[in-house]
Amino acid sequence: MPIHYPDILDQGTQPRTFSYGDKDVMLYALGVGLGADPMNETELAFVYEKGLKVVPTAATVLAGRGQAEPLPTKPGHRPSQPNYLMLVHGEQKVELHRPLPSAGTFTTESRTIGAYDKGKDKGAVLVSQTLWKDEAGEVVATLTGSSFCRGDGGFGGPAEGQPEPHAIPSRKPDLSVDLATRPDQALLYRLNGDRNPLHSDPDVARRAGFPRPILHGLCTYGLTCRAVLQAITGYDPDQIASHQARFSAPVFPGDTVTVDLWTDGSVISFEARVKDRGATVIKNGKTVLRG
Numbered sequence: 107m108p109i110h111y112p113d114i115l116d117q118g119t120q121p122r123t124f125s126y127g128d129k130d131v132m133l134y135a136l137g138v139g140l141g142a143d144p145m146n147e148t149e150l151a152f153v154y155e156k157g158l159k160v161v162p163t164a165a166t167v168l169a170g171r172g173q174a175e176p177l178p179t180k181p182g183h184r185p186s187q188p189n190y191l192m193l194v195h196g197e198q199k200v201e202l203h204r205p206l207p208s209a210g211t212f213t214t215e216s217r218t219i220g221a222y223d224k225g226k227d228k229g230a231v232l233v234s235q236t237l238w239k240d241e242a243g244e245v246v247a248t249l250t251g252s253s254f255c256r257g258d259g260g261f262g263g264p265a266e267g268q269p270e271p272h273a274i275p276s277r278k279p280d281l282s283v284d285l286a287t288r289p290d291q292a293l294l295y296r297l298n299g300d301r302n303p304l305h306s307d308p309d310v311a312r313r314a315g316f317p318r319p320i321l322h323g324l325c326t327y328g329l330t331c332r333a334v335l336q337a338i339t340g341y342d343p344d345q346i347a348s349h350q351a352r353f354s355a356p357v358f359p360g361d362t363v364t365v366d367l368w369t370d371g372s373v374i375s376f377e378a379r380v381k382d383r384g385a386t387v388i389k390n391g392k393t394v395l396r397g
Contacts, residue, residue, distance in 0.1 A: 110184035111263035118217030119174035137295035138328035192257035199350035226260030271390035279366035333365035
């Protein structure tokens with residue numbers, strides 16, 4: 107099924123209740139490389155239940171991958187289904203309206219909030235939003251993500267109107283952090299729920315045009331949050347109100363990712379690169395600290 111506009115803006119999921127616990131929080135932290143040195147007590151706080159801290163970007167996986175029921179179809183609605191074989195994750199933002207607890211029960215619901223047509227041979231961009239609500243109905247987290255659908259352009263939607271990417275300062279970075287990934291990083295991170303064989307099966311990776319399995323984009327996204335925690339907040343996750351970035355190139359497990367950071371008051375700008383390959387893997391990054 108192609109994309110039907112504006113019908114796609116009525117598509118979403120019904121509320122789904124989920125719970126997570128300390129094991130899920132610790133698995134995510136291990137998946138983004140925290141706790142590699144078990145004697146590093148600042149990082150141990152993210153992977154040990156004693157005084158457990160939650161990495162803010164864990165919100166991208168803690169809701170799990172349970173099947174959500176779609177919203178009831180309106181009369182005359184034309185359902186849209188992009189070509190998932192041609193879809194790549196474009197951007198991700200996590201906004202925390204209050205810090206996440208180390209365990210909890212929440213309700214989540216998602217909907218499509220934007221669809222932009224780049225042209226028949228240029229693809230499309232879909233923007234989705236997911237809300238977490240607590241048992242009192244208060245919004246705890248807002249997750250906004252965009253997907254670039256390479257095979258779905260030409261559906262007749264608007265070509266403009268997307269938010270402009272965050273502008274990185276023109277000066278040299280104020281500081282940089284080197285984060286090594288392990289050769290088995292993707293095999294560990296996939297246990298958070300994304301078991302796409304592109305990240306684990308060498309044959310699937312080769313057929314997709316890669317010499318070996320690649321790291322999950324959301325794992326690289328988590329690495330950039332880890333860099334902010336390490337370099338800016340003194341490993342205090344409660345200082346981070348939001349974290350957003352654009353994905354620009356893959357990371358291979360075993361790469362060392364250099365995160366460049368610019369500090370301007372409560373706004374931290376960042377980009378990430380793999381120096382050995384001359385590849386910029388994250389662009390237009392922005393973290394907002396709580397006032």
